[in-house]
Every structure is written in C-alpha cells, then in structure tokens.
Amino acid sequence: MVRLRVVDEDGRSSAQRGQDLHRARDRDEARANLAAVLTPLREAQRGIEAAIAKGHKPAPSEQMWTLLDRAYEALDTYLADLLNEAAIDPACGPRCSACCTDLPPILPIEALRMARSLRRQDQGQARLQRAVEQARAFRQVLLAHTGPQPKLDGTEPGYREAQLAWRRLGHPCPVLGDDGSCSAYEARPLSCRAHVHIEDPAHCEPDSPRFLIAERPPVWGHPRECEVELALAAISKLLELPQAPNLQWGLAGFI
Template identity: 90%
Template sequence: MVRLRVVDEDGRSSAQRGQDLHRARDRDEARENLAAVLAPLREAQRCVEAAVAKPGRATPSDQVFDLLDRAYAALDLYLADLLNEAAIDPACGPRCSACCTDLPPILPIEALRMVRSLRAQEGGPARLQRAVEQARAFQRVLLAHTGPQPKLDGTEPGYREAQLAWRRLGHPCPVLGDDGNCSAYEARPLSCRAHVHVEDPAHCEPNSPRFLIAERPPVWGHPRECEVELALATISKLLELPAAPNLQWGLALFLTPT
C-alpha cells in the first residue's frame, strides 16, 4: 500500500532527497539493474538493424516488442530500487490520476508500442480516436500560444505555456480508464514511469498554489540513464518513425497500421 506523504515530513529537503537518489544509483546493484534495462534494448536494436539491412521498409517484429517488454519491466525494477534505497515514498498510487491531464513526452517507438497495446484491447480503438481528437485540440492551443510555426520542444517557453493551458482544461489522458487506472499501464512511456510526486496529489492539479513548485524527486536524468533514451531513440530512427512532442500526438501519428 502506498503511504501518502507531504514534502519534508521526514525532515529532508529536496536537495537531500536528490543526494540520496544519487547515492542510490551509484551502488553496484543499481548499476546492474540499469544494465538489465539496456541489455534487451541493445538486442532489440540489433534485431532492427538486421531487418533494416534487408530489402523493403523495416517494421519491428514480435521479438523486438518482446525485448522492449523485458526492458520496461527491468526499468520498473530499477526505479523501484532507487526509490526504496533513497527512502522515498511516492504519493502516486493505484487510481491516482492527478497528473493524467498532462501531455507527457514520448519517444516514437514508445508511441508505436502503446498503439500496439491499445489495438489489442476491446476499447482500444475508441481510446486511439480520442487521442487523435486531443492531439488536434492541443494543436489549436499550441497555435494560440506560439504562432503558425511552433517549436515542438518541451523546453520552449511557448510550448510550456500551451502545455499548462492544456492542463487547465482538465482533459483526461485518452488512455485513462473510467476507474482512474491507465488502460495501457504496461506500455506507458518512460516519462510516465519516471514521474514521481511526494506531496499531496492535489498539488498535481493546475489550480493548486503549489502546482509549479511541488517536489518531484529527480529519479531520472543521470548520464548512465540517458543511455536508455538514446537506445530507444536509435531504434526509432532505424525504423524511420516520425517524432511527436507528447503522448497524445504520438498515438495519433500511429493510429493507422504501421
């Protein structure tokens, strides 16, 4: 059971939590756990490279998706170990969807993997269509904040303003179920997996006075961890998959069979 905890309840500052996470990821066990994430990703990359070398347009095989499943399962273990070792109890728990009005970044192969998962579900096509509608709606919001040629970069001020404006509209993620659970939980992207909040979930809401300053421990971003993103980006590039700035947009791109 996840225990809710507000920031500084244990007497640590955000900087101290960051230091504890740094020590946690420098342990031999953490390095081994991260290696277990990278190994199937690199094997998947080799499989894709072999497919690309053959005539015709390469598409990811079932073996590639199986390897990706292994990598993400290992990633969950890696992140759980870091949080446990750093004694960080996330406020996030089952059916906590307070952050699920956001536009999480997604890599192309992750978007394709989510679409594949949703297509296999009874209600998946409807959720994918909802993603298309949300992507179009966000594009209109983005246009209002950035002009006709926006930079699709989450670090750009105009994009960030549009993202915040979108969150204030309160649209739930297209894959969020009526019960508050993610309908594509096993296929969710890295950005969702690494999003950890330690304050009251109410502070994830845009109308909270702590929304912009609430603590989200830095459980991701170390140079060794960035190798995971590089591997996923390389697989995406080899497959010539189009990029998208966020989950909704990415799902819309891959709605048609690939």
C-alpha cells in the same frame, strides 16, 4: 479546512533527497539494474540493423516486442530500487490520476508500443480516436501561444505555456479508464514511469498553489539513464517512425 500534505516529515530537503538518489544510483546493484534495461534495447537495435543489412524493410518483429517488454520490466525494477534505497515514498497510489491531464513526452517507439497495446482492447480504437481529437485540440492551444510555426519542443517557453494552459482545461489522458486507471499501463512510456510525486496528489492539479513548486524527486536524468532514451530513439529512427512531442500526438500518428 483540509490541510494539503507538504513533504517535510522526514526532515530532508529536496536537495538532500536528490543526493540520496544520486548515491542510490551509484551502487553496483543500481548499475546492474540499469544494464538490464539497456541490454535488451541494444539487442533489439542490433536485430533491426541486421534485418536492414539483409535488405529487409525496417519493421517491428515479435522478437523486438519481447525485448522491449523485458527492458520496461527491468526499468520498473530499476526505478523501484532507487526509490526504496533513497527512502522516497511516492504519494501516487492505485488509480491516482491527478497528473493524467498532462501531455507527457513520448518517444516514437513508445507511442507505437502503446498503440499496439490499445488495438488489442475492446475500447482501444475509441481511445486512439480520442488521442487524435486531443492532439488536434492541443495544436490549437499551441498555436495560440507560439504563432503559426510552433516548435514541438517541450523545453521551448511557448510550448511549456501551452502545456500548462492545456492542463488547466482538465482533459483526461486518452488512455485513462473511467475508474481512474491507465488502460495501457504495461505499455506506458518512460516519462510516465519516472514521474514521481511525493506531496499530496492535490498538488498535481493546476489550481493548487503548490502546482509549480511541489516536489518531484529527480529519479531520472543521469547521463547513464539517458542512454536508455538514446537506445529507444535509435530504434525509432531505424524503424523510420514519426516524431511526436507528447503522448497524445504520438498515439494520433498510429491510428
């Protein structure tokens, strides 16, 4: 019988790992790394506001995309530093796609950024069409759990039940490549970047007995970090982008 790995090797509890992460993000270096994420996002926001003030229709510019690229590169640096400082070793490795049957939340500007990345690929349009098909299929699952007027809110019990039911169907993410790698990795959203699993990847599967209780360290969610989400939401609102509850739904809106 294969023994699935349960994280206990370093003697820390999940609460202790959470405390270590809290100390890690309170360092001056971590604060500076987070500021490096926020600075280009706020510059992008100001650029859009300036264009609107001049009477231009709100639209993404090449400068905005460059600033967003810079922000997400800084975000990766910030998260990697937290994990390193808190001595947290993710179990996720190259081409690990154990969690890629989920419906990760996404902000509108992130969905547009992913769609833009996919359109530049040979198989991109097919992946966008797959997102449309999955969004339609998930809507049916959602209706079965919530009724005719579902709330597209990941905190709603009905939505969470539908999300779990969807995961049990095992549909791979529409942007997942045949080799298990993400075809839009550089453009993946914040929720994917901050999803860290430190137990055996098999526990990411819904049929694992530890699926609901396996440890996922809280590498995101501090009020300072939430400023990043607020900045991305502000950019989305300025560009008048449609809201979406998850990655599949978000991509479907930009096909």
